[in-house]
Amino acid sequence: MTAAVRPVSVPRGYRFELVKLVSQWRIRLIVLACWIAPAVFVAAVSQQGTLPVDTLFGRWMHASGWAGSLVVLGFAGSWALPLLTSVVAGDVFAAEDRLGTWRHLLVAVRSPRRIFAAKALASLSVIVLLVAGLAVSSAVGGLIAVGNQPLIGLDGHLLSSGDTAVRMLLAWLCALAPTLALAAIGLLGSVTLGRSPIGLLLPALVALALQLVQMLPVPVPVRLALPGYAFISWNGLFANPAQKGPLLTAVGVSLVWAVLATALAYFLFVRRDFTNVAYDGSGRRALTAGVLPLAALLVVTIGLFAVSLGGNSSGIDQAKVQRSVSTAFAHLYRLQTDELNRPAVTEAQLQTTTDCNKGGGKLDPVGAGNDWRCVVTWHLPGVQAPGQAIYQLDLTPDGRYMADGDGPKEVNGYFLVRTPVGDAPNPLWQFDGNVELLTKG
Amino acid sequence: MGARPAIRAREITKSFGDIVALDGVDLDVAEGRIHGLVGPNGAGKTTLLGLLLGLAVADGGRLEILGRPIGRALDAPDGVAGFVDGPGLYPSLTARQNLAALADLRGRDNRTAQIDEVLGEVGLTDVADDRVHGFSLGMRQRLGLAAALMIRPRLLVLDEPSNGLDPSGKRHVHRVLKGLAADGVAVVLSSHRMDDVEALCSEVTILATGRVAFSGPLSKLAAENPELDYRLVTSDPDGARRLAAETTGITVADGSELVIRTRIPALDELVVRLVRGGIAVRELAPVVSPLEAAFLTLTEDHS
Structure with missing residues (x-):
């Protein structure tokens, strides 16, 4: 017998x-692009006079070689990674x-x-290779073009080069979690929708939908329950202390999505009838065994977060905004003091306070908007009168804001300051900050 | 002593929902035989080939392949190879890479020599390093055959192996299959081309609506269906038509060309009478092959 x-x-x-x-030529091309294009992009942008200030850390691309990699990470989370997962996992x-x-x-x-295991692992490997390429290439491009300088963190404090490198690595690792979630959704789409182009595009479409929701003023539990939130919350790593709560929660949620979507894809795949020549997707089963469990997961996690966080607020209130602006201003004031060769001061000596309102005081000071106005007050040792500076804040629903200085030219009213060695960028003119959504106001 | 059975199927049934694809099918194929599987579209050929390859499991009946009872899907023994619904190749890989990837998948050693050998067997040595993307259908069929040969099969299951082959390619493939059979490999192939089946197969199974309409040697099939249509071209068409009509056991069909329906003895008698009457026979050939005639008769009976 045989x-x-x-x-x-x-x-x-x-x-x-x-x-x-x-x-496949397209996979080869993508791998090549991921390992070369970010370096070229970062090096080229770093040499430009105008920087992508609307992208997080973009304004620091002249100052530190590490900023470029974080700019690429921000862009990758929005566009590149969803598309890459579509091409790899959505087609496998x-x-x-x-x-x-x-x-x-x-x-x-x-x-x-x-x-199934072989295909899932192979697509995972290629995706990790692509993410590694984006991270390494962008960092190398920045370091070669600009150099290994310290980076100004999200709340204005200066991160050493080593510290920045570690945090950058962690940020890219954290971005892997939502990438895996999208990859798992890609596997599910690829299994259930067969030759349909929707299957191929599913991760990109889901990522686009998630981004749109993140741009809306949805309550924090909804924001946290979405599998793409780690594409945003990695920026908490660049605050001091690091805003780990939202990041770890987002990574956990992404991984749960990745596991569930992979399990659903597996469940559907092993039940497929391969003798049926006319098969072109699982149709109704895709809905019942694919979409509904993921929708249920979303509802359950929103419910759990709503209960554990005790509410459905936007996570942005006056106290948090004031605290964040005060902290960033104090850190950046010290940087400016160093630049201008003034007598050194500490954050404690500055006793910075901020008073913010929304809509000129006519609106409830909560939530996102570009109508936040903050007056920062600080004290210098030996000087009676406190200093004051005004900032207009453009605060997005995910907690990120850009503060635009509106005060004395020598403090925050102009983009350059005159230093002993010539004109230099003014760190207090405009800066990025982040309001941690999970902390209590 | 007869050859060992490679396939022994009894009362095989298989349904897809309400559709009965196979209904009590028996099949016996011995090692060293080339067995043809013919039938109209939807007769159950692909389903049966799928069962032999282990892609699915029968709902009922008993199936033994290479002496091993098959009780579940993907349980076909190691010596079974072949393809259904196309050869299943990856267009972004070259012919050699396709075979190397398969060899690696199966954990085969000594790959390069074996790959060169099977590519040579199917006549694809010259295009071994070309991407399959640019291959014609016939070249793909041959590469699919090469992929099946990589595992040194004892049972080869092929779905329309002559699809897209030019006459030279067809001759090449026929030579390979006959060589395999001579080495003791059992070959089961489905085809819509009766000339292929007649040229290659010693046995045939005709399926119609999921049932076996005939199974056995080709010679037996011809004997079961002795009356054939013949086209007759002579130097005197009117005289030939008159003599044919006068000959016992011959029916003359209406039409401009002379077509007669008869058995071999009556046909012999007509030829003798034509020659004696001074009428030269320029062409005498069956309108359809004996297998095709039997196929049409049997499948029409079943439908």
Whole structure:
């Protein structure tokens, strides 16, 4: 009698899937682009007179080589990573439908479970390679073009080069979590929708929807329950102390989405009838076994966060904004003091306070908006009269704000300051900050 | 002593929802035989081939492949290879890379030599390093055959292996399949081309609406269906038509060309009478092959 049948091992299947993925010209092109384009982009932008100040850390691209990588991370979270996951994970199963190779693959491997594992691992590997390329390339480009200088953090404090490097690495690692969630959604789309282009585009479409929701003034529990929030909350790593709460929560939520979506894709895949030639997606099953469980997860997590956070507020209130602006201003004032060779002061000596209102005091001072106005007051040792500066804040619903100085030219009214060695960027003119949504006002 | 059975199927049934694809199918294929599977579209050929490759499991009946009972899907023994619904190749890889990836998947050693060998067997050595993307259908079919040969099969299951092949390619593939059969490999192939089946197969199973309409040697099929249509071209068409009509056991069809329906003995008698009457026979050939005639008769009976 013939010997028992042995399915192909997962490592062999994984190699087979990797060979197929890497042989595709579009995957090769994307890998090449991810390892080269960010370096070129960061180096080129760093040499420009105008910087992308509307992107987080963009205004510091002249000052530190590390800023470029964070600019790329911000852009990647919005556009590049969802599209990359679409091309890789969104097509890994659908490609076999398109080529008509399922039967051939099943006969060769003899285990749908192992095929699934091999495909999921291969697409995961390629995605990690792409993310690594974006991170390494952008950092190398910045370091070569600008240098290994310290970076001004999100609340104005100066991060040493080593500290910045570690936080940058952590930020990219955190961005991997929502990327994996999107990749898992891509696997699910690829399994359920077959040759349909919607399957291929599903991660990008989901990411776009998540971004749109994050731009709306939704309550914090909703924001936290979305799997893409880690694409935003990594910026908390660049505050001092790091805003770990939202970040860890977002990473956890992303990973739960990644696990559930992968499990659903697996469940649907191993139940597929491969003898049915006319198969082109699981149709109704995609809805019941794919969309509904993920929708249920969203509802449950929103509910859990609503209960644990005790409310449905926007997470942005007057006290938090004032505290954040005071902290950033004090840090940046010290930087400006150093630049101008003035006598050194500490944050404690400055005793910075901020008074903010919204809509000229006519609106309730909560939530996002570009009508926040803050008056910062500080004290210098030996000087009786306190200093005052005004900022207009453009505060987005995710807690990020850009403060635009409106005060004396030598403090925050002009983009340059005159230093002993010539004109230099004024750190107090405009700065970025972040209101942590989870802390109590 | 007869050859060992490679396939032994009894009362196989398989349904997809309300559609009965196979209904009590028996099939016996011995090692060293090339067995043709023919039938109209929807007769159940692909389903049966899928069962043999282990892609699905029968709802009922008993199936043994290479001496091993098959009880669940993807349980076909290691010596089974082949393809259904196309050869299943990756267009972004070259012919050699396709085979190397498969060999690696199966954990085969000594790959380069074996890949060169099978590419040579199917006549694709010259395009071994070309991407499959640019291959014609016939070249893909041959590469699919090469992929199946990589595992040194004892049972080869092929769905329309001559699809897209030019006459030279077809001859090449036929030579390979006959060589495999001579080495003791059992080959089961489905085809819509009766000339292929007649040229290659010693046995045939005709399926119609999921049931076996005939299974056995081709010679037996011809004997079961002795009456054929023949086209007759002579130096004197009117004289030939008159003599044919006068000959016992011959029916003359209406039409401008002379077509007669008869058995071999009556046909022999007509030829003798034509020659004696001074009428030269320029062409005498069956309108359809014996297999095709049987196929049409049997499948029409079943439908």
